[in-house]
Amino acid sequence: MDLKSLLERMTLEEKAALCTGLTPWDTVPVERLGLPSIIVSDGPHGVRRAPGGFSGDIVPATCFPTASALASTWDVELVRELGEALADECIALDVDIVLGPGTNMKRTPLCGRNFEYFSEDPHLAGRMAASLIDGVQSKGVGTSLKHLAANNQEEQRFTIDAQIDERTLHELYLAAFEYAVKEAKPWTVMCAYNRLNGTYASQNHYLLTEVLKDRWGFEGVVVSDWGAVHDRVAALAAGLDLEMPGPQPQRTRAIVEAVRSGDLDEAALDESVMRLLSIIDKAQQTPKGGVSIDIDAHHALARRIAAEAMVLLKNEGNLLPLHDASRIAVIGVAAKEPYFQGGGSSHINPTRVDSPFDELQKLAGDAVLTYAPGYAMDDSSDPALIEEAVALAGEADVALLYVALPPMKESEGYDRPDIDLMDHQVALIKAVAARQPKSVVILNNGSAVAMQDWIDGPAAVLEAWMMGQAGGGAIADVLFGKVNPSGRLAETFPIKLSDTPAYINYPGDLGKVRYGEGVFIGYRYYDTTGTDVLFPFGYGLSYTTFAYGNLRVSAETFKDVDGLTVSVDVTNSGAVAGKTAVQVYVHDHAAAVIRPDKELRAFAKVALAPGETKTVSFALDARAFAYYHAGHHDFVAESGAFDILVGESSADIRLSATVTLDATQTPPTKITRDSLFRDWRRDPQAYAVIEPILLRIVDFASKIDPSWTLENIGWADELLLESVFGFWGAQVLDDTPEQTVTDVLAQLHAEG
Numbered sequence: 001m002d003l004k005s006l007l008e009r010m011t012l013e014e015k016a017a018l019c020t021g022l023t024p025w026d027t028v029p030v031e032r033l034g035l036p037s038i039i040v041s042d043g044p045h046g047v048r049r050a051p052g053g054f055s056g057d058i059v060p061a062t063c064f065p066t067a068s069a070l071a072s073t074w075d076v077e078l079v080r081e082l083g084e085a086l087a088d089e090c091i092a093l094d095v096d097i098v099l100g101p102g103t104n105m106k107r108t109p110l111c112g113r114n115f116e117y118f119s120e121d122p123h124l125a126g127r128m129a130a131s132l133i134d135g136v137q138s139k140g141v142g143t144s145l146k147h148l149a150a151n152n153q154e155e156q157r158f159t160i161d162a163q164i165d166e167r168t169l170h171e172l173y174l175a176a177f178e179y180a181v182k183e184a185k186p187w188t189v190m191c192a193y194n195r196l197n198g199t200y201a202s203q204n205h206y207l208l209t210e211v212l213k214d215r216w217g218f219e220g221v222v223v224s225d226w227g228a229v230h231d232r233v234a235a236l237a238a239g240l241d242l243e244m245p246g247p248q249p250q251r252t253r254a255i256v257e258a259v260r261s262g263d264l265d266e267a268a269l270d271e272s273v274m275r276l277l278s279i280i281d282k283a284q285q286t287p288k289g290g291v292s293i294d295i296d297a298h299h300a301l302a303r304r305i306a307a308e309a310m311v312l313l314k315n316e317g318n319l320l321p322l323h324d325a326s327r328i329a330v331i332g333v334a335a336k337e338p339y340f341q342g343g344g345s346s347h348i349n350p351t352r353v354d355s356p357f358d359e360l361q362k363l364a365g366d367a368v369l370t371y372a373p374g375y376a377m378d379d380s381s382d383p384a385l386i387e388e389a390v391a392l393a394g395e396a397d398v399a400l401l402y403v404a405l406p407p408m409k410e411s412e413g414y415d416r417p418d419i420d421l422m423d424h425q426v427a428l429i430k431a432v433a434a435r436q437p438k439s440v441v442i443l444n445n446g447s448a449v450a451m452q453d454w455i456d457g458p459a460a461v462l463e464a465w466m467m468g469q470a471g472g473g474a475i476a477d478v479l480f481g482k483v484n485p486s487g488r489l490a491e492t493f494p495i496k497l498s499d500t501p502a503y504i505n506y507p508g509d510l511g512k513v514r515y516g517e518g519v520f521i522g523y524r525y526y527d528t529t530g531t532d533v534l535f536p537f538g539y540g541l542s543y544t545t546f547a548y549g550n551l552r553v554s555a556e557t558f559k560d561v562d563g564l565t566v567s568v569d570v571t572n573s574g575a576v577a578g579k580t581a582v583q584v585y586v587h588d589h590a591a592a593v594i595r596p597d598k599e600l601r602a603f604a605k606v607a608l609a610p611g612e613t614k615t616v617s618f619a620l621d622a623r624a625f626a627y628y629h630a631g632h633h634d635f636v637a638e639s640g641a642f643d644i645l646v647g648e649s650s651a652d653i654r655l656s657a658t659v660t661l662d663a664t665q666t667p668p669t670k671i672t673r674d675s676l677f678r679d680w681r682r683d684p685q686a687y688a689v690i691e692p693i694l695l696r697i698v699d700f701a702s703k704i705d706p707s708w709t710l711e712n713i714g715w716a717d718e719l720l721l722e723s724v725f726g727f728w729g730a731q732v733l734d735d736t737p738e739q740t741v742t743d744v745l746a747q748l749h750a751e752g
Contacts, residue, residue, distance in 0.1 A: 001277070001284070003274060003278060003281060004274075006033060006035065006277060007270060007273055007277065009033060010030065010273065012259060013252070013256055014030050014033075015269055016252045016255035018030065018035075019236065019241060019243065019252075019255065019273065020232075020242070020244075020246050020248050021243065021244040021245045022247055023053060023245065023246055024050075024053045024054055024226070024244075024245040024246070025040050025041060025050065025053070026038070026039055026246070027276070027280070036280065038096040038097065038280050039094060039095050039097075040095070040096065040098070040144070040223075041090065041095040041097070042098075042100075042346060043086065043099050043101075043346065044067075044098055044100025044102070044136075044143070044346070045064045045067070045100075045346050045348060045468065046061045046062055046063045046089070046346075046350070047062075047086065047089045047090055047093050047095055048061070048345070048346065048348055048349075049061065049094075049095055058348070060350065060351045061089050061093065061293070061348055061349065061350070061351065062085070062293070062295070062298040062299060062302055062350065062351055062468075062469065063341055063350040063351075063353075063468050063469040064301075064305060064468045064469075065305050065306045065309050065466065065468040066115045066116060066342060066346070066465065067101060067117055067128075068114060068115050068116075068117065068118070068446050068447060068491070069305070069309035069310075069466060069487075070128060070305065070309065071119045071124060071125065071128050072309045072310075072487040072488060073305065073309045073487060074124070074488050074490075076127055076128065076131040077605075078304075078305060078605075079128055079131040080131045080132070081135060081301065082135060082305060083131065083134060083136040083137075084136070084139060085135075085298050085301055086098055086136050086141075087136045087137075087139035087140070088139065088291075088293065088298075089293050089298070090136075090141040090288070091139065091140075091141065091286065091289075092289070092291045092292055093289075094289040095141070096142060096288065097141065097143065097144060098136060098141065098142070098143055098144070099143075099190065099345075100116075100132075100143065100144060100346075101129045101132045101143070101145065102117050102118075102146050102147065103146070103180060104117050104146075104147060104150070104151050105119070105120060105122065105125065106119060106120040106491050106521075106522065107120075107153075107506075108153065108502040108503075108506050109447050109448040109491070109494070110153070110418075110507075111153050111154060111447070112153075112412060112413065112414050113154055113342075113412050114410070114446055114447035114491075115342040115410060115446025115447060116342065116344075116412070116446075119490040119491060120490070120491045120521055120522030120523070121522060121537065122172055122175035122176040122179070123599075123602075124490055124600060125490075126178070126179030127179065127603075129145060129177075129179070129180040129184070130183040130184040131184075133145065133180060133185075133186050134183075134184050137185075137187065139286065140283075140285060141286065142187030142188060142279060142282065142283065143186045143188070144186065144188040144189065144223060145177060145180050145181065145186040146190035146192075147201075147225055148174075148177055148191050148201060148207060149169070149174055149192060149201060149207060150162035150169075150173050150192065150194060150196055150201075151192035151193065151194055152173075153507055154412065154413055154414050155414070155415045155507040156507065156511070158193045158194070159193075159195065159511060160194045160511065160513055161196075161511055161512045161513070162194055162513055162515065163197060163514045164196070165518065165630070166628070166630040166633070167519065167593070167627070167628045167629070168515055168518045169196075170628040170635075171519050171627060171628045172519055172521065177189070178216055181212070181216045181217075182216060182217070185218075186220060187221065187279045188221045188222070188223045188242075188279065189212060189221075189222050190222075190224070191208065191222060191223070192225060192228070193225050193227075200235075202224050202228045202229045202230065202235045202240050203230065203231055203234040203235040203237075203238040203240065204238055205237070205238040208222050209238060213239055219275070219278075220278075220279060221272075221275045221276055221278075221279050222239055222275075223240075223242040223243075223244055224240055224242065224243045225244075226245050226345075227245070229251070232251040232254050233263065236255060236269065237265075241271075293351070295352075298351075299352065299469065300470070302468045303354075303470035303471075303473045303477070306465075306467040306468050306473075306475075307474035307477045307485075308483075308486060308487060309465055309487045310462055310463060310464050310465070310475070310485050311487035311489055311539070311541075312460070312487070312540060312541040313462065313463055313539075314458070314459070314461040314541070315459070316460065317459060318543075319398070319438055320460050320478075320543070321479065321480055321481025322398060322479055322480055322481070324397070325396075326366070326367050327367065327368050327370070327395065327396040327397050328360070328364060328370070328396055328397065328398055329371075329372070329395070329396035329399040329400065329436070330357055330360060330369055330370065330371045330372075330402070331372050331393065331399060331400065331402070331428070332375065332401050332404070332428075332442075333373050333374065333375060333402070333404070334402035334403065335357045335400070335402035336355060336356070336371070336373075338353060338355065338356055338472050339407070339466070340466055340468055340472075341466050341468065342407075342412065342466055343410075343412060344412025344413055346412070348469075350469040351469065353472070354469065354470050354471065356442075356471075356472035356475055358472070359472045359473040360476045360479070363476045363477070363479075363480045363482065364480075370392050371392075372385070372388045372392045373389075374386065374388075374389040374428050375403075375422070375424050375425050377404070378408070379422060379423075380424075382424070385424075385428075386424070386427060386428050389428060389431070389432055390431050390432055393432045393436035394435045394436060398436070398439070398440065399432050399440070400439075400440050400442060400479070401428065401429060401439060401458070402442050403425050403429065403441055403442065403443055404443070404444035404445065405421065405444065405445040405446075406422065409422075410445070410446050410447065418450075418497060419447075419496075420449065420450050421449060421450075426453055429457060432458075434457065437459060438459055439460075440458060440460040440461070440462065440479070441454075441460070441462070442464050443461070443463050444466065444467065444471075445465065446465065446466050448492065448493045448494065449493070450494070450495070450496055450534070455534070462479070462485070463487070463489075481543060481576075484542055484543045484578040484579070485541065486540070486542060486578060486579035487540050488540040488583075488648075489535055489537055489538060489539045490537070491522060491537065492522050492523050492533050492535070492650075493535040494526075494533055495532060495533060495534050499531055499532075501521050501522075501525035501526075502515075502517055502521065504516070505517060519595075519596060520596060523536060523538075523650040523651075524596035524597075524598075524599065525596075527596065527597040527598055527650055533651075536649045536650050536652070537600075537649060537650040538581065538583050538600075538647075538648065538649035538650050538651075539652070540581075540649075542574075542578045543574070543578060544572055544575065544576045544578040544610070545574040546570055546573060546578070546580045547573040548568055548569070548647070549568070549571070549655070550567075551644070551646055551656070552566075552567050552568075552657075553565070553566055553644060553657050553659055556658075556659055556660065557660040557661075557662055558660075558662065559661075559662045559663075559664050560621075560622035560625070560662070560665050561664055563619060563622065563624075564644075565617055565618070565619055565620070566584055566618045566620060566644055566646070566657075567615055567617040567618075568616055568646050568655060569613055569616075570606055571608070571611070571612070571613040572608035572609060572613075573611075577607070577608065577610060578607075579605055579606060579607045579608070580605075580606055580608070580648065581603055581605050582603060582604050582605075582606055582646065583600060583602075583603045583646070583647055583648065583650075584600070584601055584644065584645070584646055585598040585600055585601065585644075585645040585650065585653070586599055586624055586625060586642055586643070586644060587599075587643040587645060588625070588638075588642055589641040589643070590640055591627060591638055591640075592629075592638065592682050593627055593629075595627055598643075598645055598650060601618075601620055602619075602620060622637045622663075622665065625637045625642055625661055629667070631670040632668070634667060636666075636667060637661060637663050637665070638661070638663055638682065639663040639684065641658055641659070642659055642660075642661060643656050643657070644657045644658075666685065669683050669685045669686050671683055671685075671686040
């Protein structure tokens with residue numbers, strides 16, 4: 001398809017129409033020129049194909065585990081495999097672009113859409129998103145990375161103004177998007193509903209053009225979230241190429257009139273049209289329809305992913321895996337009515353759903369299973385249900401409690417009121433565990449829940465997430481040891497809601513929410529402040545154990561342009577095969593800004609047989625050591641010492657090494673007359689200019705106090721030197737000619 005020629009032959013009206021949807025899921029075709037429409041569908045935990053529009057039936061498709069579960073696998077290859085399966089289903093269901101993955105940060109555990117998001121950490125979220133995108137797009141189906149940016153709450157989601165400083169925005173809330181855009185090149189990126197620093201995301205030129213298109217080099221289409229556009233002309237001028245849903249003829253007229261009046265440069269419209277023509281052309285290269293979904297194979301994949309995602313949080317006395325139980329009490333509505341997906345735009349019509357109880361029965365052998373509902377899936381409490389469950393547990397060798405949050409507590413469209421289970425669920429757990437010490441709690445939820453009130457009771461706790469349609473079988477696989485659990489938490493589980501970093505800044509007021517915690521969310525906050533948590537980021541138990549040793553780095557001192565290679569030996573020191581997620585964090589000894597205690601910079605999922613050892617290597621580039629400098633509007637890696645920390649979670653560091661970064665890619669200096677001495681000292685270019693002056697000052701001071709040297713200037717001495725710079729203009733303290741700060745600045749900026 002000759003896209004340039006096609007653009008030249010299009011009328012103004014046709015170009016304007018192409019930039020707005022035809023239906024809820026189709027773009028506008030231009031039949032005169034043979035230009036077809038393309039079809040998009042909600043996702044990404046399955047293909048939500050609704051040919052009849054918003055009110056039509058949803059075509060059956062595989063419901064895979066949600067993003068919070070996917071991220072807990074820490075397995076990018078497995079997530080890519082999921083992407084390929086999603087693409088196969090898109091092709092079978094005549095879908096050109098699946099709307100996902102969701103890549104927003106988990107700023108607060110209250111966000112109702114957290115089940116659709118990967119993590120509180122941008123590195124983990126970015127790699128998961130990129131892998132899913134790679135898998136889908138490898139088969140000629142597009143994706144839509146969403147929601148750009150700061151869609152971190154559902155409360156007032158259509159209008160809330162997220163107030164985020166520049167450093168926090170780029171280090172946390174844009175970093176995962178940046179990684180996915182640069183590494184995986186999604187066909188489309190979807191804007192968020194909310195405002196960002198005063199401007200709606202749908203018409204935020206800084207976000208959509210200056211950052212996404214110009215800085216990151218995004219070449220695809222920026223699409224609106226459904227109904228997110230407030231001013232179509234302003235949105236198009238800001239970089240939003242396609243508004244959905246359609247039809248909206250008034251939007252087309254607005255674009256045409258703006259071009260004719262001169263209020264909108266037609267070149268901006270042409271750029272959006274060319275981007276759209278490009279993905280329409282891509283979509284046509286892979287024929288859609290005419291094939292069927294391999295339902296059994298995809299169900300089996302969904303089961304495998306769900307099992308890999310489950311996180312064993314507690315296992316006292318090695319109760320799991322189950323071996324000798326002849327009578328098993330199965331308690332909880334969720335054992336027979338599985339809670340496996342969230343509500344809203346990602347809700348799938350599954351091809352089939354495994355019953356957890358039935359799947360347990362298949363693997364239980366000769367064991368006798370009994371059942372009691374235990375609780376109602378609403379806020380009503382019936383003591384008789386708890387009494388029945390306790391009696392059943394007392395007659396069994398082990399009790400399995402399937403406890404699911406009700407749909408009313410977490411869904412797209414509203415936030416959670418708290419992070420608690422229902423009161424009668426907590427009462428059930430306490431009562432059953434008191435009667436039967438060999439109790440296992442299996443949780444189904446989309447984000448962190450509080451457990452402090454009951455965690456001491458049961459012997460084992462398994463976090464099974466929103467596990468997808470095959471999750472019932474996956475739980476049985478883990479409980480009976482058919483699968484060794486290897487999931488690791490992609491988000492911290494706090495002790496209580498008031499411990500969470502955004503607690504006093506959520507949900508905002510007067511239409512604004514201030515991200516006052518800055519870069520300190522999740523483990524970045526808990527580890528830096530020393531706040532106790534229930535379960536730390538990266539945590540998870542196994543039926544085996546792992547030993548770490550022989551940490552080595554490619555160089556003790558390295559240049560940013562060369563990067564650093566980190567290698568470590570990991571051994572399965574237990575008796576059964578298992579997998580672990582090796583995690584690499586970086587700690588900066590000193591920086592011009594306050595930094596988190598540690599930041600995840602690399603990870604790898606490793607499978608090991610009993611006694612087997614593997615060497616795992618990680619390549620860290622300059623970005624792994626950098627922070628975002630608001631003065632330079634870019635990431636900066638400063639020279640200095642860094643700790644390389646390798647472990648099993650953010651709180652379980654097994655090995656460490658200290659390296660020194662020699663930064664060569666320093667940005668232009670931002671030193672001014674008002675800069676503090678410490679700013680001069682930390683800026684390599686500035687320091688090179690003032691070092692001769694500093695040497696004279698130190699020489700003068702050492703005549704009074706011989707302990708004064710250039711190497712041992714402490715903070716108190718820095719205060720003295722601030723006075724020297726502030727009051728004496730950095731003049732030399734001997735008979736040489738005076739050199740003022742003004743002269744130094746002139747020299748510095750001439751060289752810089």
